[in-house]
Amino acid sequence: MTHPALARAEAFAATYGLRRPVLLAPMAGACPPALSLAVMRAGGLGACGALPMQPPAILAWAEAVREAGPFQINLWIPDPAPVRDPAHEARLRAFLGGFGPAVAPEAGDAMPPDFFAQCEAVIQARPRIVSSIMGLYPPDLVARFKASGIAWWATVTTVAEALAAEAAGADAVVAQGAEAGGHRGSFDPARAEMAAVGLMALLPAVVDAVTIPVVATGGIADARGAAAALLLGEIEDRIAFLRSLRVPPPGRLAGTWSNLFGTVTVTPGTDGGLAVKVDANEPITARWTCGAEGKGRLAGDVLTVSLGEDGSALTLAREGETLTLGAVPGKGEAEGTADYCGLNGSVDGTYFFVTPAAPAR
Incomplete structure (x- = not known):
């Protein structure tokens, strides 16, 4: 085949x-x-x-x-025509x-x-x-x-x-x-x-x-x-290919996840919750485009992190060896936009496991 x-x-x-x-x-x-x-x-x-x-x-x-x-x-x-310098x-x-x-x-x-x-x-x-x-x-x-x-x-x-x-x-x-x-x-x-x-x-x-x-x-x-x-x-x-692998990183979601556009860090809290920090950058120039932080708890296979009173949130879910991150817009925001992102910025996408998180203290 x-x-x-x-x-x-x-x-x-x-x-x-x-x-x-x-x-x-x-x-x-x-x-x-x-x-x-x-x-x-x-x-x-x-x-x-x-x-x-x-x-x-x-x-x-x-x-x-x-x-x-x-x-x-x-x-x-x-x-373009060269600028000549006789000397x-x-x-x-x-x-x-x-x-x-x-x-x-x-x-x-x-x-x-x-x-x-x-x-x-x-x-x-x-x-x-x-x-x-x-x-x-x-x-x-x-x-x-x-x-x-x-x-x-x-x-x-x-x-x-x-x-x-x-x-x-x-x-x-x-x-x-x-x-x-x-x-x-x-x-x-x-x-x-x-x-x-x-x-x-x-x-x-x-x-x-x-x-x-x-x-x-x-x-x-x-x-x-x-x-x-x-x-x-x-x-x-x-x-x-990555989703087909069956050797999961420890802690399900905890750890550092990255793709070309940014990094997601998920850290266990002493209260059993998970703290999430997201930074996204424009490839090549590394210009910042998005940033968000919040806490949440797993509900089934999905972690939802509330980011504001307007209802904006992040959703995180494991799929094999990958992490899928989605942005939930707040009230009045267009689909695919978020007030924590700059112009044309986005955190949606698939992220790949990099390093395990430090244990909660």
């Missing part, structure tokens, strides 16, 4: 005419046709990192691999010249191939997929790609970038973790270091945020990494 995670990956691959859910990374300067042909003939997706290529070279590459099956072509979204450039040339041949004064005038001419070549080449990195394609190009039967995959490095890509019409996002080499496909290079997130933390957050397929990349080097990425592919898969 095929595991649901693998079945999902195989179904995604079949959508693009692949026999295996393995995709060659479109590394600029490291995608000779022979490499893609080997991957494609094994059932995976060939790829061309076309950043340094002129339009005729893009077309020639596509023709060299077309007979073997589907492939993708990747382009970098252009950077600084002169110092750099002198420094680099100390390690090899002299650097010509006009070296800094070099320009990459024309981006829009490259896009025209991609439309003419008609790959199964065009992918982007360092940003998003303009709407008019997205429309033309799709009119030509070319799907668009957008490389993203944060949840915010994934949401922007989906809103712009991407057919899938490629979640690229901080492990992905010396640089990543961040939309804003100035924030790239501050927003660096490892793949195994980034992947489930992106999957939970978007409705389109998510491809994992960055630091996957063996079968263990591939299996972990597949299992992180759907929140339902992760929750079902």
